[in-house]
Amino acid sequence: MPDLDAARKDLIAALGPEAVLTDPHALRLYARDASMVEGSAGLVAFVRSTEDVVACMRVAARHDLPVVPRGSGTGLAGAATPLGDPLLVVTSKMDRILEVSPEDRLAWVEPGVFNLDLANELRALGFTYAPDPSSQQVSSIGGNVNTNAGGPHCLAYGVTSAHVLALDVVLPDGTVERVGSEAPAARGYDLRGFVVGSEGTLGVVTAICVRLTPLPPAVRTMLLDFADVDDCARTVSGIVARGVVPAAIEMMDQGIVRAVEAFVHAGYPTDAAAVLLVEVDGIAAAVEAQAREIEAAAREHHVGTIRVASDDAERALLWKGRKSAFGAIARIAPHYHLHDCVVPRTKLAEILSGVYEIASRHDIVVTNVFHAGDGNLHPLFSFDRTVPGTLERVLAASDELVRLCVDAGGALSGEHGIGLEKRDFMPLVFTPDDLDAQACLRAAFDPDGRMNPRKVLPDGARCGDYAAAALAAEGALPEGTWI
């Protein structure tokens, strides 16, 4: 077992006492992220520079400590939940925007910069940072990179990986590497693309070069309501079938609309079975043309009213309704469990009826607010976990839900990640050979298996040497060992 006291001394010597958390009560606050899984942190370090991270990696290597990176802790899959008393490296104090270069359409930022702060900073220059997860007020770019975060506007603009040009990464052996480039191509394999979305299992990202997206000259935001959930869902493929790719197509069902409306008073129609929030942007003439097609598709599917935001204030209000959905559902019950499976968008209608059926059978309240254009579901189970038996019902329903999506040809997660929560579902979508290749490529970055162990890959998926060693020691491994 690693000697935590000795490691703590080394860490304080390297970073200074103020950068290392020692109070046991304070440590508890870092025992989980925004997922339902709780772990325990051995040491917590607040890093302020790449050099600090290098020092952390060296201390961890010397004491054979696992390392878990953490941004704002808003992750929903448990990727930043520390297991087995690791060193938690918190990057939230690395929060500077280092450089903005409009001419190169790029900016260098530290990982702790909040997503929305970056977007607001760029707005004055006529640009934005396109990925806009609903957590963007509090989630950091470093966390976004590690989960390959999405958001409503990823339908047209693509997810985080399409907006990251380069990364500075501290590898577990303490070496610092720049992967990717300010130039549109870099030497070697696309390590950048592999690190994005790796959930802190390959190294610690200490600087990010993001791509700037010019603000569109015109935007139109529309709220469409439907008396029937099926019609609402089918409008989504109807829009796409007309050759239109809106900037965003978000769907909200009645349960979530009612919770949101009581919260933000945006004038959402609480009697509709479901609504679509659709946004198109671009050159004014193109926005007009796309809006016409969207209205036509909606009318084919019996849309009720079509409300067009008349100004920026109304547009902001409509989006506030969508983005505060997860706050609003606290009105339904104290706890929630959120999935983010992706399904082919032509199967949205049938999958949604499946979701309602599963929830009803397990007697759980479910509401839906999701990125319909991407087929990225967000069924939200609301419950009170202090009521005995409830959590078990929620987990049973979750299990069925995942299988429903996978059977429809879907994926386990569209943007939240695998972390701990979905780790053991991985064999549903990958063969042992697939998982073994992933494990070996992970080990290419982290040969000692100390980076965020036991996340993403199920226990049992490991690279060649690990397989032999682990099999030999089967059953004899101490708790928390990387397996």
Added chain:
Amino acid sequence: MDLIHPHTKRDAAEALRDASAAGTRALVVGGRRHADKGEPTEVDAELWTTLLDDRVAYDPAEMLCVVEAGMRIRDLRMLLADGGQEWPVDAPDDATVGGVIATGGPTIRQLRVGAMRDTVVEMEVVTGDGRLVRSGARTVKNVTGYDVHRLMTGSLGTLGVIVQVALKVRPLPKMTRTLVTHEGGIELGRGLLDAVPLPAAVLAGPDRIVVRLEGWPEEVEEQTAAARSVAAAEELDTPFPGPLFPKAPIVAEAAVAPSRLGTLVAELGAYRALMGIGFAWVPFDDGSALGAFRSRVAELGGIAPVIRGPGGLGDDALPAADVHRRIKDAMDPAGILAPGRMG
């Protein structure tokens, strides 16, 4: 030289398992459009992917298309056109889908349609030792597991054979137009880039600028007017993009941060520079001029692999060389695939 010409993924897997066991060095070949890139050393066998060319699944409403990787670009284009869609890459007809992905070629229209690497959402690959490995999913969005396909994209056939891919496709533009100016230069190129809203490409040469526009008809008219407010421009009716220096013995594909294109091409007599993106294609008669150019590119923080003729990828150091080596070992443990190509 031996020829491996598999009919199925399983054939490919068996052939590579045998090749790894026997130490047979093999080069993966698609449409042979990028055979020069990375100057592969001598091999014992070629593995042709061109019989792996089936359509696997295509539903336009999903905006995804699944095909075997040996399919020619021409065939894919026709398949998608039936659904009113395209795979937005600018590759020649006889290239293969897998070849375009493996060589990581740039998309000329990247400003508007995004980078090719972001269109590959699922991939099946046969590793050097004959394992069939799949990553990603047939959904437009997905963060399930490690993206092995990211490493394969641009890996020049050094890690495995791409045998099947799911591609994110997009609606064909309602209208396209290519404009050409009577004058050229980076300065004018930048002026056009700033003036024209959401262009697909601004390709600058020393004596003319080609501006590619696409979108809704009203949109293209507005873009055209914006372009003409900066410089006189005629409509061009030849296919876009046109061939790049077809007679030059050596063509380099430099990549620098976009603001450095001006410095990069300052003393060159011939070039095509992709404004706002940072690629520049430059012809050379011989290796010595290429060497001088590469020094300049390196000073500007870029790279300049040769895509036609001798010259390889350049001798810039690989980042995280140990990681590169271990990735190669994980995917091609016997080291039989395109030895020396990635360096």
